[in-house]
Amino acid sequence: MNRAIVASVLVGATAPAFGVFLVLRRLSLMADTLSHVALAGVAVALLTKTFAPAVALVTTTGAAVSIEELRMRRLLPGDAALAVFLYGALAVAVVLISIAEGFNSTLFSYLFGSVLTVSTTDLWWMAILAVVIALFMVLFSSELAQVTFDADLAKINGVRVHLLNLGLAVLTGATITVSMRVVGLLLVGALIVIPVLISLRVTQGLTRTVVASSIIGIFVAVTGMVVAFYADIAPGGSVVLTAIGLLVIVEAVAVARRLSNRSKSHQAVEMQQHAHAHESHAHGSDDDPEEGVNAGTQSHR
Amino acid sequence: MAEHDNTIELTSVNETESQFHDSHSTVAFAPEQVPIRFDETWFSYNSEAAVRDINFSITPGEFAAILGPNGSGKTTLMKLALGLLKPTSGRVLLFGVPSDRFTDWYRVGYVPQRTQATESRFPASVREVVSFGTYSGFDPFAMFKSKKSAQRVDDAMELAGVRNLADRRVSDLSIGQQQRMLIARSLVRRPDLLVMDEPVAGIDAAGEEQFHSMIRRLNRDLGITIVMVSHDIGAVMREATTIACINTDIVFHGPVHQLDAQALSGLYGFPVDVLMHDPEHTHR
Numbered sequence: 001m002n003r004a005i006v007a008s009v010l011v012g013a014t015a016p017a018f019g020v021f022l023v024l025r026r027l028s029l030m031a032d033t034l035s036h037v038a039l040a041g042v043a044v045a046l047l048t049k050t051f052a053p054a055v056a057l058v059t060t061t062g063a064a065v066s067i068e069e070l071r072m073r074r075l076l077p078g079d080a081a082l083a084v085f086l087y088g089a090l091a092v093a094v095v096l097i098s099i100a101e102g103f104n105s106t107l108f109s110y111l112f113g114s115v116l117t118v119s120t121t122d123l124w125w126m127a128i129l130a131v132v133i134a135l136f137m138v139l140f141s142s143e144l145a146q147v148t149f150d151a152d153l154a155k156i157n158g159v160r161v162h163l164l165n166l167g168l169a170v171l172t173g174a175t176i177t178v179s180m181r182v183v184g185l186l187l188v189g190a191l192i193v194i195p196v197l198i199s200l201r202v203t204q205g206l207t208r209t210v211v212a213s214s215i216i217g218i219f220v221a222v223t224g225m226v227v228a229f230y231a232d233i234a235p236g237g238s239v240v241l242t243a244i245g246l247l248v249i250v251e252a253v254a255v256a257r258r259l260s261n262r263s264k265s266h267q268a269v270e271m272q273q274h275a276h277a278h279e280s281h282a283h284g285s286d287d288d289p290e291e292g293v294n295a296g297t298q299s300h301r
Numbered sequence: 302m303a304e305h306d307n308t309i310e311l312t313s314v315n316e317t318e319s320q321f322h323d324s325h326s327t328v329a330f331a332p333e334q335v336p337i338r339f340d341e342t343w344f345s346y347n348s349e350a351a352v353r354d355i356n357f358s359i360t361p362g363e364f365a366a367i368l369g370p371n372g373s374g375k376t377t378l379m380k381l382a383l384g385l386l387k388p389t390s391g392r393v394l395l396f397g398v399p400s401d402r403f404t405d406w407y408r409v410g411y412v413p414q415r416t417q418a419t420e421s422r423f424p425a426s427v428r429e430v431v432s433f434g435t436y437s438g439f440d441p442f443a444m445f446k447s448k449k450s451a452q453r454v455d456d457a458m459e460l461a462g463v464r465n466l467a468d469r470r471v472s473d474l475s476i477g478q479q480q481r482m483l484i485a486r487s488l489v490r491r492p493d494l495l496v497m498d499e500p501v502a503g504i505d506a507a508g509e510e511q512f513h514s515m516i517r518r519l520n521r522d523l524g525i526t527i528v529m530v531s532h533d534i535g536a537v538m539r540e541a542t543t544i545a546c547i548n549t550d551i552v553f554h555g556p557v558h559q560l561d562a563q564a565l566s567g568l569y570g571f572p573v574d575v576l577m578h579d580p581e582h583t584h585r
Contacts, residue, residue, distance in 0.1 A: 024423060139441050146433050149423060150416035152385055153486075157436050158406040200422050204470055209424045 003123055004115045008239075011148055011182040012221030016129045016195035016213035018175045019136065020162050020206075021168060023196045024148045029187040030067070033082045034173045037063040037089040039185045042110045043096035052110065053177050060173025063089065068169045073161055113236030115225050122181055128233035129178045135170050137210070140164065165226075180223060184236035194243040195220060201250050220246060223279050333397035334361055336494040336526045341391035344377055350549060351377045355391070357545055357554045361493070364520045364527045366528055366557070367569035368534065370569055370572045373548040375530045376414075379498055382528070396493075407437065410487025410525075412480060412497040415465030418471060426473070427482050428467040431458055440455035455488050462515065477508035484515070495519065499519045513540050534565065 022028055041059030045052035063085050070081040097107065109117060118126075137144065143164050146154035155161045175179045199212035224239030231238070332338075336464035339355040352374040359365045369375045379472050380386040381393045384400035395403040403409075418430075434457065435450040458464040461484045466474065474482065487495055492578050497516075501509045513536065519525045537544060537557065544560055546553040546568045553564040 019446060024418065121378055140439075142433070142436055143439070145425065145429070146436065149418045149425070149430060149433065152380075152383075152413060153416065153433075154481075155385065156406055156411045157433060158404070158408060158438060159436070200424055204424060204426065206423075206425045206429060210455065 001116070001229070003118050003120065004229070004235075005222060007115050007118045007126060008121055008221040008225045009218050010126045010130045010210050011179045011191065011233035012218035013214045014133050014217075015175050015179045015188070015192045016199070016217035017210050018133055018171065019196045020199075020210050020213050021144055022172065023200075025191055027080065028189065028193050029082050029086075030169070030172055031176065031192045033067070033086040033089075033174050034060045034064060035185045035188045036086045036093070038173070038176050038180060039110070040089040040092040040096070040164055041295070042107065042180075042185070043093045044101070046104075047096055047100045051179075052106075053122065056180065057129075057161065057174060057177045059089075060176060061170050064169030064173045065166060068162075070195055072165070077294075107245060109184075110180055111184050111186055112234050113180070113187070113239075115182045115235045116229065118181050119212075126178045126181070129174045133174060136167060136171055140167070141207070144168075148206075159301050182225070182235065183239050184234075187236045187240045190240040191217065191221070193275070194240070194247055198243075198247050198250050201254055216243075216246070302352060330360055332394070335359070336361060336396060336401065337393070337528065338394040338397075339378075339381075339391070340394065342381060342388045342393055343390045344374075344381055344386060345389045352381070352547070353550050355547075355551055356550060359526065359528055359543075361526055362457055362520075362524055364516075364540065364542045365529070366537040366544045367528065367530045367547060368532065368537050368544055368568070369547040369552075375532075375547055377494055378500055378547060379528070379530055383409065383467070383496060407490045408493045410434075410484075410490075410492040410495040412483045412500055414499045414502055416479075416483070422472045424472055426468050427458070427471060427485075428454060428465055430471055430482055431463075431467075431485045434486040450489075457485045457488040460488055460515075460519075462511070476502075477504040477512070480504065480512065481515075488519075491523070492525065494526045494528070496528045496530075496541065499532070500529065501531075501533065509536070516540065566579070 012182035019031070022030060036058050038056040042052045044050075044059070045055035048055075067081045067085055070076045071078045076084065085189075088190050089234050108114075143154070146157060146159050147161055147164050147168075151161050151165075154164075175192065176185070176188050179191055183191045195213045195216040196209075198216050199209050203212045220243040221239050224242040225235050227233070227242065228235035228238035336359050338358040342352065342355040343350060344352045354376065362365055367378060377386065381388055382395065382400060384393075384395065384403055387401050393400045396405065396408060398405075418425075432450070432454050435453060455464065458467060463478065463479045463481045463485050466478060470483070471479070484495075484497075484500075496572050504512065516527060516529070517540065520527045529541065530545065531535075541557050543555065544557045544568070545551055546555065546560070546564060548568055548570075552568045553560060562572075562574050
């Protein structure tokens with residue numbers, strides 16, 4: 001259980017923080033694509049009886065670099081390159097799994113997450129990758145912010161955009177490798193994206209958004225994991241449903257606030273109109289027999 | 302002056318080893334002083350020419366407008382100038398250096414028509430975005446030096462008229478306010494050249510006048526060379542000193558007061574008449 005909590009904290013802190021730069025650049029599909037590539041890597045590892053996270057990291061790194069080069073050299077449009085790799089990787093995974101004589105519990109643990117069976121080796125692996133990802137974000141915070149704002153402007157400002165994009169792509173693969181044991185490859189994209197959507201709703205400033213995404217990520221990962229433990233359900237699904245539940249609450253509060261503000265401004269307008277009408281009536285015709293004493297005592301032309 | 306089809310050449314290039322002459326003045330500029338120079342520049346998208354055989358220069362202190370209909374290659378031309386695209390043939394020089402190898406970006410400011418952030422809920426404040434203009438290369442300790450650059454950021458925001466919006470979220474700004482913010486970002490390092498791509502698209506008349514007034518000040522008072530891509534003929538004729546009309550080819554290049562109805566008709570492919578509402582208005 002302790003290892004599971006540590007794993008949840010590491011993943012919850014890392015994935016959404018990195019996800020800020022993917023979501024704002026509309027590259028959320030990159031996470032899904034690389035999770036399928038990671039699945040192919042896991043299938044290779046299971047077939048060759050090697051360390052799955054390491055092979056997944058190698059395959060996602062290779063795919064990330066290839067996608068970025070295809071996009072940069074305009075050999076394929078961005079979304080087309082992602083589609084080719086997503087379906088290609090899935091096809092490779094399916095073929096390798098069929099060669100390995102079908103699904104087994106180890107493969108399921110990578111597909112759907114199995115945080116409760118995380119080993120010490122897994123934890124060290126996750127911790128090292130999380131530190132590397134965090135260091136990258138801190139050291140290149142200005143460059144990341146500029147490229148996220150606008151890549152052309154960043155380039156004209158002297159940022160090495162191509163190298164940074166390569167770094168981003170490779171570390172997306174690393175983030176997925178870190179996260180796959182907690183939420184599983186099928187749902188890792190959700191953990192990268194949903195806490196970011198929540199933090200965008202509640203914070204201001206890019207740095208605060210990154211920090212808030214981490215905090216929210218830790219909260220949903222640990223909560224989801226604890227719920228999964230006691231309810232005996234898949235942890236990946238539990239974490240993602242917790243995140244979605246929180247998103248629904250935050251959006252509902254935002255809508256309620258908007259409606260309340262709109263209602264208040266309507267009331268303010270009505271009160272102003274009422275006050276204006278009353279003022280006009282008070283300074284109205286002398287012949288009006290309904291006029292009060294005050295009006296009657298006013299001097300007239 | 303030579304005439305080729307609908308191209309009117311008004312600028313003669315008299316290039317020696319180290320000098321570039323603008324035939325409209327007697328001032329000689331060294332190649333590294335010339336902000337932008339197109340030299341037999343071609344660019345094609347999928348073997349279809351977007352810009353063809355472009356040959357002209359923008360000299361220091363000019364307020365140059367690039368005018369043309371939609372799809373004429375205006376934005377492509379600017380992206381070539383800024384090294385965002387590499388020419389298919391020919392060359393583009395930015396202060397004497399091929400634009401795709403240019404590194405002195407502190408000399409250049411760029412205001413695009415839209416940014417990626419316009420389309421997303423970018424959470425940064427105006428001050429954070431303007432601060433991007435202080436970037437001078439990878440420096441992991443940059444956050445500890447922020448006090449020194451804070452004053453420059455404030456000055457740039459003041460100049461662009463967005464100081465009062467400093468803490469507002471970028472995604473909450475109007476189009477005009479976003480353009481001013483981008484200009485502030487470009488001004489932090491007081492560039493020698495400011496390139497703007499349709500900066501007043503989507504801005505109302507009052508906002509447009511404020512914008513042009515600010516740009517005039519930057520050009521006249523601070524001596525910044527301005528290149529403005531536009532399809533607004535009226536604004537161009539009021540504000541610019543020189544104009545290049547492009548419709549894949551350069552149709553006209555010269556002082557704006559020499560732009561006539563014939564050139565505009567050639568540019569747009571239908572008869573154009575120019576009516577001046579203010580006969581007293583003089584072009585610079």
